[in-house]
Amino acid sequence: MPATLAVTKGISILREYGPPILNTTYKDVAAKKQLPRLQGPAGSHKSGNDPHIQGRAIDIILFANIENERKCADEIVDVFLTVREKMKWLAVVYNKRQWNWAGTEFPRGGDLISQHVTHIHIEWAMAFSATAAWEQDLIDELKSRNWG
Numbered sequence: 001m002p003a004t005l006a007v008t009k010g011i012s013i014l015r016e017y018g019p020p021i022l023n024t025t026y027k028d029v030a031a032k033k034q035l036p037r038l039q040g041p042a043g044s045h046k047s048g049n050d051p052h053i054q055g056r057a058i059d060i061i062l063f064a065n066i067e068n069e070r071k072c073a074d075e076i077v078d079v080f081l082t083v084r085e086k087m088k089w090l091a092v093v094y095n096k097r098q099w100n101w102a103g104t105e106f107p108r109g110g111d112l113i114s115q116h117v118t119h120i121h122i123e124w125a126m127a128f129s130a131t132a133a134w135e136q137d138l139i140d141e142l143k144s145r146n147w148g
Contacts, residue, residue, distance in 0.1 A: 003055040004129035006087075007040040010058050010122070013138050014038055019072050019147035026061050037061040057123035064095040064117040072147075073120055079141050080122060086134035093121040101125075 003011075014022050015038060025034040039059040041052060051057035062073035073094055080092050084103055092099045093116040098108045108115050 001041075001053060001055045003040040004124070005132050006089075006124045006129045007055055007058055009132035009135055010138070011038045011040055013135060013142065014058075014060065014076075017139050017142035018076065019145075021062070021069070021072060022060065026063075035061070051123040054126065054129075056126060056129035057121060060120040060122075061118060062120060070095065075145060075147075076120060079138070079145065080120075083134060083137045083141050086137040088124065088128040088131075088134070090123050090125045090128075091121070094119070 022037050025036055027033075028035045037060060039052075039061065040057070041055055052059070060073070060076060062069040062076070064070045064073065077092060077094050077099075080087065080089065081099060081103055084092075084099075084101070088101070090101055093108055095117055096108050096115045098106045100106070112118070
């Protein structure tokens with residue numbers, strides 16, 4: 001399934017107004033190649049009822065074990081939390097933590113992939129993935145940050 005409007009707009013806005021690192025690539029050890037840090041639609045490794053397959057999730061590759069990337073990721077998560085009521089996302093997950101649509105934080109267990117220590121995951125419910133009335137709010141919040 002192609003990416004929904006929320007995903008395409010989210011990636012586009014993050015690319016233009018987010019920190020410069022989001023426009024770089026990283027070395028994916030498993031794939032043995034450079035991949036973009038902003039990812040939306042699922043690759044062939046995804047299956048089942050994954051929100052990436054349904055085109056309603058973004059992954060932002062920033063490693064929690066690399067200090068400058070973790071700090072940047074924490075700031076991006078804060079951006080999402082700040083505009084959550086407008087964005088109407090379902091969940092944000094990063095570095096062993098998850099926030100629900102109400103902004104409540106929970107610990108995130110499981111294996112390293114489930115803990116999201118390599119990337120921020122943001123997903124929308126299908127009902128809200130086809131809209132992006134939050135575009136300007138996200139732009140304004142990203143522009144208000146010092147991405148150094």
